[in-house]
Amino acid sequence: MNFWLMKSEPDAFSIDDLAERPEQTEHWDGVRNYQARNMMRDEMKIGDQVFFYHSNCSLPGIVGIAEVVKESQPDFTAFDPNDKHFDPKSNPDKPTWFMVEVKFVRKLLRTISLQELKQKTELADLALVRRGNRLSIMPVGQQQWDFILELE
Template structure:
């Protein structure tokens, strides 16, 4: 099993939205970054666990956990001209963009803020501390355990 962090703007789609979705599940569409796409396509597997991280908000934080329930598949929004995620250069015979399906697992007892993560010397290589621009990033097992433990405080 691998661990991941998915960033989302809570005004657009929050952990609560995932919890309230049918079957507490959603297709994670709209990823338009090649590195994030490659993580989903090449590395992400059914059963992997995902931190849901609220970004672009008053207090950015890891707020909950989801799991991957369906592996990468074509993101249909890339072909929908009315979608914010439309990509006129994407070819239906060789789609450029994909997404995975995730299901709500739990809300963390206490959100783990970006400030707390950056201050934790035990979390060294987490991409969120270094280059927080990626929408999907890997998390090591050790980093996962530290963040979960921080949420228990």
């Protein structure tokens, strides 16, 4: 089993939004970065655990846990000219972009803030806290995962 961190702007889609979905699941559409795509397309497997991270908000940090319930499929929002994430270079015969589906597991008891994560020497290698990292999906090591959960 692998561990991941996925960023979302709570104004657009928050952990509560995920929890309120009918099946508490949602496909992670709109990713338009090749590194992040490759992880979803090639590496994220059913059962993998995901930290749900809120970005671009008053308190950026990890707010909950989700898990992968469906492996990669073409991101259909890329095919829709009316969609915000439309990409004319992607087509159904040869999709450029992919997405996985995640399911709500639980919220953390509190937000583990970016500021707090940055202070931990144990997390110095976590992609999230490395200089200039803008990836919206990134791997988390098992030890990092366990350490972060102990902060809760």
